[in-house]
Amino acid sequence: MGTPQSKSPVVLTVCTTCRPAGSDPEAIRPGLTLARALAEADLPEGVTVRGVECLSACTRSCTLHLSGGPERWSYVYGDLDPASHLDEILAGAAAYAATEDGFVPWRERPVVFRKQSIARIPPVEMPGLDLSADPAAKD
Amino acid sequence: MGTPQSKSPVVLTVCTTCRPAGSDPEAIRPGLTLARALAEADLPEGVTVRGVECLSACTRSCTLHLSGGPERWSYVYGDLDPASHLDEILAGAAAYAATEDGFVPWRERPVVFRKQSIARIPPVEMPGLDLSADPAAKD
Numbered sequence: 493m494g495t496p497q498s499k500s501p502v503v504l505t506v507c508t509t510c511r512p513a514g515s516d517p518e519a520i521r522p523g524l525t526l527a528r529a530l531a532e533a534d535l536p537e538g539v540t541v542r543g544v545e546c547l548s549a550c551t552r553s554c555t556l557h558l559s560g561g562p563e564r565w566s567y568v569y570g571d572l573d574p575a576s577h578l579d580e581i582l583a584g585a586a587a588y589a590a591t592e593d594g595f596v597p598w599r600e601r602p603v604v605f606r607k608q609s610i611a612r613i614p615p616v617e618m619p620g621l622d623l624s625a626d627p628a629a630k631d
Numbered sequence: 632m633g634t635p636q637s638k639s640p641v642v643l644t645v646c647t648t649c650r651p652a653g654s655d656p657e658a659i660r661p662g663l664t665l666a667r668a669l670a671e672a673d674l675p676e677g678v679t680v681r682g683v684e685c686l687s688a689c690t691r692s693c694t695l696h697l698s699g700g701p702e703r704w705s706y707v708y709g710d711l712d713p714a715s716h717l718d719e720i721l722a723g724a725a726a727y728a729a730t731e732d733g734f735v736p737w738r739e740r741p742v743v744f745r746k747q748s749i750a751r752i753p754p755v756e757m758p759g760l761d762l763s764a765d766p767a768a769k770d
Contacts, residue, residue: 542759
């Protein structure tokens with residue numbers, strides 16, 4: 493957090509253990525294939541890949557979490573296909589890494605990030621809404 | 632991060648805007664009701680509530696994100712009912728806040744946290760797996 497230009501590292505955290513229903517349990521998991529493909533790809537500047545054992549979103553395999561420090565929104569994406577979504581994930585990560593707050597305008601997101609979001613999480617630093625029960629403050 | 636005893640604050644980030652399918656769009660959203668109920672409850676030590684406008688998990692209303700700094704796992708929970716789940720959410724947040732890493736043993740989690748997890752996210756500080764494609768390192 494030194495100069496205004498410095499940003500937290502961006503991390504693609506990929507679940508390597510979940511598998512689509514009905515797939516061979518002995519086969520290499522698609523998430524591991526995705527994580528390896530990302531690790532071997534020409535990653536955008538400031539982006540790293542981390543393989544983890546379970547994101548607990550097992551019905552939406554493959555899944556990943558895109559994050560970039562307490563100042564940025566983070567996102568969980570699912571139903572990812574290592575064979576067809578690699579380029580979109582890399583483009584989406586590059587757009588994300590170029591932001592200060594992790595918020596990429598909708599039209600600039602790859603389709604896979606627009607359509608396959610499981611959840612988004614606000615920056616740690618973002619203040620919350622007024623939760624006063626005063627009707628005047630409602631919504 | 633001063634002494635070993637100090638932990639990051641724990642935050643219950645509650646989506647206040649999503650609503651169950653078919654509900655009245657003009658009614659107070661259940662997530663806002665949940666956020667207000669939590670804010671008015673006897674919160675466990677070190678736990679705060681933050682209402683936000685969208686966690687983008689709209690089909691799983693009500694939803695919340697349980698987090699506690701870069702050293703802890705964080706969790707997204709869904710299908711929450713402000714009328715029946717308040718005590719369980721508070722108990723789960725207390726158990727979580729008592730941990731260093733956010734990992735509460737399965738049997739000690741309230742049922743709603745066991746059954747209604749949408750995703751879990753590893754601590755920022757947790758190293759990733761070896762993604763080497765060397766077959767000897769496989770799984």
